[in-house]
Amino acid sequence: xxxxxxxxxxxxxxxxxxxxxxxxxxxxxxxxxxxxxxxxxxxxxxxxxxxxxxxxxxxxxxxxxxxxxxxxxxxxxxxxxxxxxxxxxxxxxxxxxxxxxxxxxxxxxxxxxxxxxxxxxxxxxxxxxxxxxxxxxxxxxxxxxxxxxxxxxxxxxxxxxxxxxxxxxxxxxxxxxxxxxxxxxxxxxxxxxxxxxxxxxxxxxxxxxxxxxxxxxxxxxxxxxxxxxxxxxxxxxxxxxxxxxxxxxxxxxxxxxxxxxxxxxxxxxxxxxxxxxxxxxxxxxxxxxxxxxxxxxxxxxxxxxxxxxxxxxxxxxxxxxxxxxxxxxxxxxxxxxxxxxxxxxxxxxxxxxxxxxxxxxxxxxxxxxxxxxxxxxxxxxxxxxxxxxxxxxxxxxxxxxxxxxxxxxxxxxxxxxxxxxxxxxxxxxxxxxxxxxxxxxxxxxx
Amino acid sequence: xxxxxxxxxxxxxxxxxxxxxxxxxxxxxxxxxxxxxxxxxxxxxxxxxxxxxxxxxxxxxxxxxxxxxxxxxxxxxxxxxxxxxxxxxxxxxxxxxxxxxxxxxxxxxxxxxxxxxxxxxxxxxxxxxxxxxxxxxxxxxxxxxxxxxxxxxxxxxxxxxxxxxxxxxxxxxxxxxxxxxxxxxxxxxxxxxxxxxxxxxxxxxxxxxxxxxxxxxxxxxxxxxxxxxxxxxxxxxxxxxxxxxxxxxxxxxxxxxxxxxxxxxxxxxxxxxxxxxxxxxxxxxxxxxxxxxxxxxxxxxxxxxxxxxxxxxxxxxxxxxxxxxxxxxxxxxxxxxxxxxxxxxxxxxxxxxxxxxxxxxxxxxxxxxxxxxxxxxxxxxxxxxxxxxxxxxxxxxxxxxxxxxxxxxxxxxxxxxxxxxxxxxxxxxxxxxxxxxxxxxxxxxxxxxxxxxxxxxxxxxxxxxxxxxxxxxxxxxxxx
Numbered sequence: 001x002x003x004x005x006x007x008x009x010x011x012x013x014x015x016x017x018x019x020x021x022x023x024x025x026x027x028x029x030x031x032x033x034x035x036x037x038x039x040x041x042x043x044x045x046x047x048x049x050x051x052x053x054x055x056x057x058x059x060x061x062x063x064x065x066x067x068x069x070x071x072x073x074x075x076x077x078x079x080x081x082x083x084x085x086x087x088x089x090x091x092x093x094x095x096x097x098x099x100x101x102x103x104x105x106x107x108x109x110x111x112x113x114x115x116x117x118x119x120x121x122x123x124x125x126x127x128x129x130x131x132x133x134x135x136x137x138x139x140x141x142x143x144x145x146x147x148x149x150x151x152x153x154x155x156x157x158x159x160x161x162x163x164x165x166x167x168x169x170x171x172x173x174x175x176x177x178x179x180x181x182x183x184x185x186x187x188x189x190x191x192x193x194x195x196x197x198x199x200x201x202x203x204x205x206x207x208x209x210x211x212x213x214x215x216x217x218x219x220x221x222x223x224x225x226x227x228x229x230x231x232x233x234x235x236x237x238x239x240x241x242x243x244x245x246x247x248x249x250x251x252x253x254x255x256x257x258x259x260x261x262x263x264x265x266x267x268x269x270x271x272x273x274x275x276x277x278x279x280x281x282x283x284x285x286x287x288x289x290x291x292x293x294x295x296x297x298x299x300x301x302x303x304x305x306x307x308x309x310x311x312x313x314x315x316x317x318x319x320x321x322x323x324x325x326x327x328x329x330x331x332x333x334x335x336x337x338x339x340x341x342x343x344x345x346x347x348x349x350x351x352x353x354x355x356x357x358x359x360x361x362x363x364x365x366x367x368x369x370x371x372x373x374x375x376x377x378x379x380x381x382x383x384x385x386x387x388x389x390x391x392x393x394x395x396x397x398x399x400x401x402x403x404x405x406x407x408x409x410x411x412x413x414x415x416x417x418x419x420x421x422x423x424x425x426x427x428x429x430x431x432x433x434x435x436x437x438x439x440x441x442x443x444x445x446x
Numbered sequence: 447x448x449x450x451x452x453x454x455x456x457x458x459x460x461x462x463x464x465x466x467x468x469x470x471x472x473x474x475x476x477x478x479x480x481x482x483x484x485x486x487x488x489x490x491x492x493x494x495x496x497x498x499x500x501x502x503x504x505x506x507x508x509x510x511x512x513x514x515x516x517x518x519x520x521x522x523x524x525x526x527x528x529x530x531x532x533x534x535x536x537x538x539x540x541x542x543x544x545x546x547x548x549x550x551x552x553x554x555x556x557x558x559x560x561x562x563x564x565x566x567x568x569x570x571x572x573x574x575x576x577x578x579x580x581x582x583x584x585x586x587x588x589x590x591x592x593x594x595x596x597x598x599x600x601x602x603x604x605x606x607x608x609x610x611x612x613x614x615x616x617x618x619x620x621x622x623x624x625x626x627x628x629x630x631x632x633x634x635x636x637x638x639x640x641x642x643x644x645x646x647x648x649x650x651x652x653x654x655x656x657x658x659x660x661x662x663x664x665x666x667x668x669x670x671x672x673x674x675x676x677x678x679x680x681x682x683x684x685x686x687x688x689x690x691x692x693x694x695x696x697x698x699x700x701x702x703x704x705x706x707x708x709x710x711x712x713x714x715x716x717x718x719x720x721x722x723x724x725x726x727x728x729x730x731x732x733x734x735x736x737x738x739x740x741x742x743x744x745x746x747x748x749x750x751x752x753x754x755x756x757x758x759x760x761x762x763x764x765x766x767x768x769x770x771x772x773x774x775x776x777x778x779x780x781x782x783x784x785x786x787x788x789x790x791x792x793x794x795x796x797x798x799x800x801x802x803x804x805x806x807x808x809x810x811x812x813x814x815x816x817x818x819x820x821x822x823x824x825x826x827x828x829x830x831x832x833x834x835x836x837x838x839x840x841x842x843x844x845x846x847x848x849x850x851x852x853x854x855x856x857x858x859x860x861x862x863x864x865x866x867x868x869x870x871x872x873x874x875x876x877x878x879x880x881x882x883x884x885x886x887x888x889x890x891x892x893x894x895x896x897x898x899x900x901x902x903x904x905x906x907x908x909x910x911x912x913x914x915x916x917x918x919x920x921x922x923x924x925x926x
Contacts, residue, residue: 012582012583012739012740012743013581013582013583013584013585013588013645014585015581015582015585016581016582016583016739016740016743021743021746021747023746055533057529057533060528060529060532063528063532064525064528064529067519067520067521067525067528068522068525070520071515071518071520071521071522072518072520072521082508083504083507083508083511084501084504084507084508086727087504087507087724087725087726087727087728088499088501088724088726088727089726089727090571090720090726090727090729125570125729125750125751125752125754126535126749126752128749128750129570129750129751132750136457136459136460136607137456137457137459137460138455138456138457138460139457140457140458140459143457157746157749158750161747162581162607162747162750200457231455232455233455266455267455275535279532279533280532280533281532281533281534281535282531282532282533282534282535282754282755282756283532283754283755283756284535284752284753284754284755294456294460295456295460298456298460298465301465301467302465302606302607304571304573304602305570305573305574305577305603305607305750305751306570306574306750306751307570307571307729308729308754309727309728309729309753309754309756309757310727310728310729311727311728311754311756311757311760312754312756312757315520315756
């Protein structure tokens with residue numbers, strides 16, 4: 001029995017009490033609504049359909065098939081290298097066979113257009129850990145990374161929370177399909193300088209989340225040149241590289257560096273993960289690939305705080321070194337994602353909704369700006385809420401991605417079955433029909 | 447491809463040496479890596495005795511796995527669960543995983559306490575857990591008190607990226623390295639004088655490297671101390687299941703359950719399966735806090751080091767098997783006790799003493815101060831190099847654990863098979879006897895018998911003796 005004493009609370013750290021973890025954003029209200037009333041084909045067909053979660057569920061059968069034929073149990077049998085060695089392995093270099101398999105997989109995804117050295121691969125528990133780790137290495141507290149908008153909301157936490165580093169946005173807009181421009185980069189840089197903030201790097205996501213589009217080669221070249229001129233780093237988050245609908249449309253920064261003979265590449269670092277391309281977010285498999293020796297060494301040491309389970313490394317080493325499996329997987333996965341994308345684009349079109357032309361990812365970037373009461377963030381949130389409560393789908397408002405133009409929404413299409421997607425599209429269609437009817441019946445006051 | 451280094455482009459954290467790998471501790475590792483012992487292929491290589499791993503009970507685990515293929519989502523029997531588990535990245539962790547861990551933690555403590563699964567927070571091994579706790583409790587520049595000697599990894603885990611400081615609380619061999627109230631007060635006052643804010647006290651129970659547990663009175667005294675100073679208490683209990691003989695392990699969880707005045711918001715436990723079960727590769731670290739705000743914050747931070755859901759699933763299955771767990775804990779203790787016994791007996795035969803209060807852990811805290819030329823850390827390092835390069839054992843010198851008295855070494859005994867252990871012991875015997883033989887070649891057995899009683903002094907006599915030892919004696923090399 002403990003006697004509780006009335007004490008002034010001992011403070012926790014500033015990091016602990018700050019809100020930089022980002023979970024108080026309105027974005028999360030959508031999740032809550034879904035959790036309280038989740039859609040289920042049979043048991044809850046009027047529930048909220050989750051379209052805010054960028055998961056890849058379209059190719060599980062391929063993984064399951066592989067596992068049926070290549071059971072983990074073979075690793076557990078006596079005589080085989082076995083569980084013991086695996087369970088003891090905590091070397092932060094990571095399993096060599098796994099690094100080799102990852103390097104080879106990353107090469108395949110890029111159609112062999114870039115080479116990856118397994119000894120430059122640093123393993124981390126997910127891209128979440130990789131992005132934070134790189135930030136710790138490349139920037140000091142109060143320094144900044146430039147990040148093109150719109151961007152993945154998680155960056156606010158991953159890049160800033162415990163590191164104390166800031167994000168200065170590079171504003172992109174629909175006038176040129178949200179591509180990064182030199183003007184925008186320079187404006188962001190000047191803005192940072194004016195605030196007395198030291199810029200340490202540019203962080204791009206290619207293919208982009210939430211745009212669902214790859215970055216053009218010329219833009220990548222421009223970003224590299226900009227980084228060189230200002231002597232800053234480039235981090236390229238390529239976690240959706242295997243989710244491009246056609247292999248030829250994706251240009252990795254690695255290809256550009258190879259074309260330049262790797263001149264000046266020690267400022268470039270690539271983040272990769274198996275969470276999206278392989279649909280294994282639970283396994284926590286992230287990597288940092290750096291062309292800078294000191295970054296590789298330091299990142300490796302730092303990865304001690306977030307190593308990948310050796311059990312998982314072992315399983316995936318086998319899987320990803322199976323050439324037949326990986327080739328078939330990459331091809332089939334792309335194909336299925338492309339089909340899904342076409343299905344949703346078509347469905348939205350017939351409802352009168354336009355999307356940004358996309359070619360990658362697990363989502364599309366939908367333009368609902370014509371529906372806004374007011375072309376403001378407030379108007380966007382109001383529309384989002386009515387979609388959540390009337391249409392009963394959870395989508396992500398552009399403001400949660402720091403988009404400077406209100407009215408854009410990210411809609412995920414790969415985290416559900418096709419029938420469920422049909423249901424969602426039907427609901428959207430009804431919603432749009434209803435709005436048209438409303439508009440006719442009560443025309444705007446003149 | 448070789449890429450130019452461009453150091454000034456990196457952060458201060460990256461450019462400094464907070465990673466801790468420049469410590470001499472790692473020299474032994476490098477020596478081992480370049481010449482590792484193998485019973486068949488390299489019998490004269492260096493035996494790794496610097497690695498606190500628990501390898502004694504894998505046969506039990508392997509048996510269980512063979513009989514429970516459903517524990518893996520990557521087998522025919524378990525693949526139905528694959529999809530759901532592979533997608534699961536909720537930082538609350540699989541409920542069955544948290545339940546199983548809470549139950550296991552209680553069992554390891556003889557079911558004298560219970561743990562609430564909702565307070566179990568995952569992290570990337572105890573390494574990740576410690577760093578996360580430091581991020582939650584302290585700002586850069588603030589400090590934790592830590593009793594010496596302590597695990598060298600704390601210097602990196604608690605300080606590197608957090609900017610938090612560590613202030614040693616000195617403990618001494620004169621009272622078997624117990625943590626005293628006086629030492630705690632001294633450390634706290636020193637911090638105050640240096641204008642450093644102390645946010646907490648970190649204790650390691652059972653202790654690495656001592657292999658001892660804290661008694662009830664010390665634990666109570668510690669609880670009183672932290673409540674009076676209103677600072678946090680972080681208890682690293684990762685060796686809890688390695689307590690192999692009396693007295694029984696007392697967890698801080700037991701103390702706070704007693705009728706003692708304690709602000710529960712100050713108490714946090716760090717746990718892991720790396721030592722108790724021998725699974726360091728699986729990266730299963732746990733933070734258990736009695737403070738709701740810390741649970742909430744640590745859980746959010748765990749996003750940076752979640753346990754692979756594949757592993758969570760397997761562990762949940764394994765640790766829910768009550769019969770297996772009971773058998774494992776009992777058998778592990780038995781085997782550790784046996785190893786410990788063989789080792790301490792073997793060392794005693796050549797008059798090497800170990801900390802006599804040790805009854806836990808995967809290592810011994812060995813007193814070689816009698817072999818030192820002089821009571822300095824330089825002499826300790828010189829002796830250590832002799833042990834690595836001549837005796838061919840990688841042991842860990844006390845200075846790497848911030849021990850304030852030279853001459854102590856940590857020797858691990860649970861990371862090798864019986865045969866290798868015997869080889870290690872015979873090398874030690876040879877080393878010690880060689881020195882005895884070279885100094886006084888005509889000594890009789892009766893004399894050698896008295897060696898056991900007064901070893902440190904006799905070694906001192908040898909060293910100071912005007913008779914010069916033969917050149918091939920390792921002790922000569924140590925002196926020079």
